[in-house]
Amino acid sequence: MSLEEALQESKESILDALAQDDNRMLEGLLPELRSADIAAILSDIAEEDEDQPTVFALLESLSLERRANVFGYLSSDLQAELAELMPDDRLLLLLEEMSGDERADLFNVLGEDRREGLLRRMAHREREDLKRLASYEEGTAGAVMTSDYVAIPSDLTVSQALMRVRQTAPDAETVYQIYMIDEQGRLAGTMSLRQLIVARPGAKVEDLMIKDVIQLGVDAPQEEVARLVAHYDLLAVPVVDEEEHLVGIVTHDDAMDVVEAEATEDIHKGASVGQLEGGVSRVRLWSLYRKRIVWLVLLVFGNLFSGAGIAYFENTIAAQVALVFFLPLLIGSGGNAGAQAATLTVRGMATGDIGVKDWGKLMGRELLVAGALGLTMALAVAPIGIIRGGEMLALVVATSMISIVLFGSLLGMCLPFLLDRLGWDPATASAPLVTTMIDACGVVIYFTIATAILMG
Amino acid sequence: MSLEEALQESKESILDALAQDDNRMLEGLLPELRSADIAAILSDIAEEDEDQPTVFALLESLSLERRANVFGYLSSDLQAELAELMPDDRLLLLLEEMSGDERADLFNVLGEDRREGLLRRMAHREREDLKRLASYEEGTAGAVMTSDYVAIPSDLTVSQALMRVRQTAPDAETVYQIYMIDEQGRLAGTMSLRQLIVARPGAKVEDLMIKDVIQLGVDAPQEEVARLVAHYDLLAVPVVDEEEHLVGIVTHDDAMDVVEAEATEDIHKGASVGQLEGGVSRVRLWSLYRKRIVWLVLLVFGNLFSGAGIAYFENTIAAQVALVFFLPLLIGSGGNAGAQAATLTVRGMATGDIGVKDWGKLMGRELLVAGALGLTMALAVAPIGIIRGGEMLALVVATSMISIVLFGSLLGMCLPFLLDRLGWDPATASAPLVTTMIDACGVVIYFTIATAILMG
Structure with missing residues (x-):
C-alpha cells in the first residue's frame, strides 16, 4: 500500500467516525497515526x-504536544485559518509548545494586531527569540533555521558534554550535531554525537572538535543552505550573524523541504508561472490567475512580432499559400528544440552542474548537437515538401528547418546565461518565452529563405 | 564567498601546484579540503x-580512507574511467574501504570480466553482500540502500545497546537510528540514539522501541523512498525483503540526492528531453542527441496536423491573408496557457499535492481560471484585430483566443491524468507535446470560427 492509499484509508475512517459522532472511535484512531499523517x-x-x-x-x-507537532506540518494558509478560530490563550499554549522555527512561521501568518497581543503575554526571553526568528526575510537561512540546537562551551570534557546533550535532548531539533561556542557566543567548533560517544570520557571537547565549520550567514539564500547540506551530506548547518555569533541551525529535513520547494518553483517558472504560495490544488483562484496572466499577456505582445513578420512577407505568402502549411511545423520545431536547450541549461545552472565559465564549451556542444538535430528533422520533412509543392519547396523547408532549429537551440542555450548576467533568475528563460522568441525569428528566417529561393 | 567560488579557488591552487610540479604544495593543499570538495x-x-x-x-x-570517500562522490562515468586506470589490487583495496552502497555502485560500472575477477579475490561474506547489493534494479530502494547500519537484538538493555552502537560506529553509515531484529533477522523495531542516550541504562530495548516501523520493500521505487523520508522527516528508512528481513537502510543524504535527481528528470521531461546519465555538461554528445531527437521528430509529425488543418482551410486563407497574421499569436497563446496548466498538474502529481481523485475539482477550477485568462488575452488582442482588419476580424480573433486558451488549458490539465491512467508517466505531458497538440487544434478552431463569421 502506497503512502497516498494509506492516508486515504485513515481519512475515511476518521470521516466515518465523525459522521457517526463516535468520539470513542476517534480517540482510538488518532493516537495510532503519526503527526505528519x-x-x-x-x-x-x-x-x-x-x-x-x-x-x-x-x-x-489531541494532546498539546501532539497538536503542536501536527500544526507544524500544516500549510501556512491553513494555519492562519485555524488560528482565527483559536482564542488567544489556546494559541499561546500552542506557540509555546512548537519548535522555534515552526513557531516563527506560525507567528508570521497572524495579523499584526494578533501578533502584538500575543507578544505582550509572552515571557521576555521567548518574546525576543520569537521576534528575532520572525524578522528574517522569507527565503533566507534565517527564516528556515531553528533556535533549538545544542551549543556547549568548548572547554567541557566529553562526559560533561554528553551530560549536556542528555539534558537538552527533549527540546533540541537535533542532538546529533553539537556546536561549541566561546564566551561571546561565537561559533568555535562542532562535533557529531557519533564522535562524542566513541571519544574518551575525560578528553577535552576543544581538542576533538572540528574548528573549520561549514556555516552560513543569516541572509544566505535558502537555495545555498540546501546546496551546502546536499553537497556535504550534512545533518545540519549552523547559521551565524554578522559577528559570527551562532544564532540557529538548519536541519536536513528542512533543507530537503527547501530542495522540493525550489524544484517546484523552477518547474513552474519553466512554464512561465509565477511563484505560488502553497500547492496548486489549494491556492486561491485569483492568485492562480495573477501568477499565470502576467507572462501570458507579455507573450501575446511577443507573438505580435511573429504576426508582423508574416505581414511583412504577405506578398510571398499570397504567391505561395502552400508555404503556410509548413509554418507551424517549422516554428514549432525550432521552439521545441530551443525549449529543450533552455531547460537543460537552466537546470544545469540550478544544480551547480553548469557555471558561467562553461558558456563557451556548452556553445560548441550545442552547435554540434543542434546541427545534428536540425539535419535529422530536415530529412524528416523534406519528402513532405516534395509531395506538397515540389523540390524547390522541399529545399526551402529543409534549409529553414536546419536554420531555425540551430538558431532556436543556440538562443535557448544562451538566454539563461544572458539573464543571469543581467541579474535575473536564469529560470525566467521558460519554454513559453523561448518558444515565443523563436516563433518570431523563425517566421523571418523561413520567409526570407522562401523569398530568396522561390521568388528570386 | 559562495560554494562555487570557493571550489574554483581551490581548483586553481591545485592546478598551479600541478603546473609547477610542486608535490609539497599539493600535499599541503589536499588535506585541507573536504572529500566532497x-x-x-x-x-x-x-x-x-x-x-x-x-x-x-x-x-x-590521498590516503586510502580519503580516496574511498572522494571516490564515492564522483559520477559513475568518471568512476568507470578511473577504474580503468587502476590495477586490480588497488581497486580491490578501494572497494573494501568504500561504504556498502557506494561499493555496489562502483562495482556496477565495471565491465563484466573485471567484476568476475574482483569477486574471485574477495572474502566470501563480502562477495555475497556485494553481489546482493549490486543486483537490485536501478531506481529501486535496493539500489540506493546501504548495508552499513546498526542492527541489534531487541532483548538487549539500553547500556548493552549503547555499547554495540559504540562498537559499530566507525563502519555504520548512521548510528542515529538503530534497528532491532529478531533471531531470523526480521525487522522488529527501531529506536533513535537520542531516545537511547536519555533512557535508563537498565531498561530493555524491546520495551522502549517503536514497533510500528516505517519501512519499504527492496523493490519500492526510489521516489517512494524519498517521499517517505521527506514526509516523516526521517534520518533513515529501513528496507526489508519479501520475508521482512532487514536488508539495508536509505539515509537522509541519499534520499536528498534522489529528490534532486527526480526533480532534474521531471524538469527535463517537461521539455521532452529523455533521461540523461549525468549532468548536461558531461554527458556524451551522441547521448544528448538521442535523448532530444526522439520527441523532436515525433513532434514534427504532430505538427503536420497543423499543416493539414491549414491546407484544409486554404480557401479561407487565400480570401483573407490577414488571418495568417494572427495565427502564431493565437496558437502560441493557447500553447502557453496549456503548458502552464500541464506543468502545474504534473508537478502537483509528483509532489503528492494532487491525486487522481482531485480531477473533477481541478477541472472546475481550471475552467474558471482559463476562462478569465482567455478573456483577458482576448481583450488585449481585439484592438489589434480592429486595426488590422476591422471589427469582424477583431470578433474572430477575440472569440478564437477565448476558445483556444480554454481548450488548451483544459487539455493541458487533463493530459497528465490521462497519461497516468494509461500507465505512462504524467511528466510525459511536456510543454512541447502540449504545445504541438494545441497548435493543431488551435488551427482548426481559429479557421472554423473565421470561416463561419467571415465567409458565412
Whole structure:
C-alpha cells in the first residue's frame, strides 16, 4: 500500500467516525497515526470539504504536544485559518509548545494586531527569540533555521558534554550535531554525537572538535543552505550573524523541504508561472490567475512580432499559400528544440552542474548537437515538401528547418546565461518565452529563405 | 564567498601546484579540503581538461580512507574511467574501504570480466553482500540502500545497546537510528540514539522501541523512498525483503540526492528531453542527441496536423491573408496557457499535492481560471484585430483566443491524468507535446470560427 492509499484509508475512517459522532472511535484512531499523517489528512479535509471547524475540533482533541507537532506540518494558509478560530490563550499554549522555527512561521501568518497581543503575554526571553526568528526575510537561512540546537562551551570534557546533550535532548531539533561556542557566543567548533560517544570520557571537547565549520550567514539564500547540506551530506548547518555569533541551525529535513520547494518553483517558472504560495490544488483562484496572466499577456505582445513578420512577407505568402502549411511545423520545431536547450541549461545552472565559465564549451556542444538535430528533422520533412509543392519547396523547408532549429537551440542555450548576467533568475528563460522568441525569428528566417529561393 | 567560488579557488591552487610540479604544495593543499570538495574539483578537471591520468594521480596521492570517500562522490562515468586506470589490487583495496552502497555502485560500472575477477579475490561474506547489493534494479530502494547500519537484538538493555552502537560506529553509515531484529533477522523495531542516550541504562530495548516501523520493500521505487523520508522527516528508512528481513537502510543524504535527481528528470521531461546519465555538461554528445531527437521528430509529425488543418482551410486563407497574421499569436497563446496548466498538474502529481481523485475539482477550477485568462488575452488582442482588419476580424480573433486558451488549458490539465491512467508517466505531458497538440487544434478552431463569421 502506497503512502497516498494509506492516508486515504485513515481519512475515511476518521470521516466515518465523525459522521457517526463516535468520539470513542476517534480517540482510538488518532493516537495510532503519526503527526505528519494527521496533518496530511486534516489538510485534505480542510481542502475538500472547506470544513475548518471540523478540522479545528479534531486538532483540539489531541494532546498539546501532539497538536503542536501536527500544526507544524500544516500549510501556512491553513494555519492562519485555524488560528482565527483559536482564542488567544489556546494559541499561546500552542506557540509555546512548537519548535522555534515552526513557531516563527506560525507567528508570521497572524495579523499584526494578533501578533502584538500575543507578544505582550509572552515571557521576555521567548518574546525576543520569537521576534528575532520572525524578522528574517522569507527565503533566507534565517527564516528556515531553528533556535533549538545544542551549543556547549568548548572547554567541557566529553562526559560533561554528553551530560549536556542528555539534558537538552527533549527540546533540541537535533542532538546529533553539537556546536561549541566561546564566551561571546561565537561559533568555535562542532562535533557529531557519533564522535562524542566513541571519544574518551575525560578528553577535552576543544581538542576533538572540528574548528573549520561549514556555516552560513543569516541572509544566505535558502537555495545555498540546501546546496551546502546536499553537497556535504550534512545533518545540519549552523547559521551565524554578522559577528559570527551562532544564532540557529538548519536541519536536513528542512533543507530537503527547501530542495522540493525550489524544484517546484523552477518547474513552474519553466512554464512561465509565477511563484505560488502553497500547492496548486489549494491556492486561491485569483492568485492562480495573477501568477499565470502576467507572462501570458507579455507573450501575446511577443507573438505580435511573429504576426508582423508574416505581414511583412504577405506578398510571398499570397504567391505561395502552400508555404503556410509548413509554418507551424517549422516554428514549432525550432521552439521545441530551443525549449529543450533552455531547460537543460537552466537546470544545469540550478544544480551547480553548469557555471558561467562553461558558456563557451556548452556553445560548441550545442552547435554540434543542434546541427545534428536540425539535419535529422530536415530529412524528416523534406519528402513532405516534395509531395506538397515540389523540390524547390522541399529545399526551402529543409534549409529553414536546419536554420531555425540551430538558431532556436543556440538562443535557448544562451538566454539563461544572458539573464543571469543581467541579474535575473536564469529560470525566467521558460519554454513559453523561448518558444515565443523563436516563433518570431523563425517566421523571418523561413520567409526570407522562401523569398530568396522561390521568388528570386 | 559562495560554494562555487570557493571550489574554483581551490581548483586553481591545485592546478598551479600541478603546473609547477610542486608535490609539497599539493600535499599541503589536499588535506585541507573536504572529500566532497576534492571530488567536485577532480570532476571539474576531468571534464574540462579531459585529463584522467592527472585526476588519477591526485587520487592516488590521498590516503586510502580519503580516496574511498572522494571516490564515492564522483559520477559513475568518471568512476568507470578511473577504474580503468587502476590495477586490480588497488581497486580491490578501494572497494573494501568504500561504504556498502557506494561499493555496489562502483562495482556496477565495471565491465563484466573485471567484476568476475574482483569477486574471485574477495572474502566470501563480502562477495555475497556485494553481489546482493549490486543486483537490485536501478531506481529501486535496493539500489540506493546501504548495508552499513546498526542492527541489534531487541532483548538487549539500553547500556548493552549503547555499547554495540559504540562498537559499530566507525563502519555504520548512521548510528542515529538503530534497528532491532529478531533471531531470523526480521525487522522488529527501531529506536533513535537520542531516545537511547536519555533512557535508563537498565531498561530493555524491546520495551522502549517503536514497533510500528516505517519501512519499504527492496523493490519500492526510489521516489517512494524519498517521499517517505521527506514526509516523516526521517534520518533513515529501513528496507526489508519479501520475508521482512532487514536488508539495508536509505539515509537522509541519499534520499536528498534522489529528490534532486527526480526533480532534474521531471524538469527535463517537461521539455521532452529523455533521461540523461549525468549532468548536461558531461554527458556524451551522441547521448544528448538521442535523448532530444526522439520527441523532436515525433513532434514534427504532430505538427503536420497543423499543416493539414491549414491546407484544409486554404480557401479561407487565400480570401483573407490577414488571418495568417494572427495565427502564431493565437496558437502560441493557447500553447502557453496549456503548458502552464500541464506543468502545474504534473508537478502537483509528483509532489503528492494532487491525486487522481482531485480531477473533477481541478477541472472546475481550471475552467474558471482559463476562462478569465482567455478573456483577458482576448481583450488585449481585439484592438489589434480592429486595426488590422476591422471589427469582424477583431470578433474572430477575440472569440478564437477565448476558445483556444480554454481548450488548451483544459487539455493541458487533463493530459497528465490521462497519461497516468494509461500507465505512462504524467511528466510525459511536456510543454512541447502540449504545445504541438494545441497548435493543431488551435488551427482548426481559429479557421472554423473565421470561416463561419467571415465567409458565412
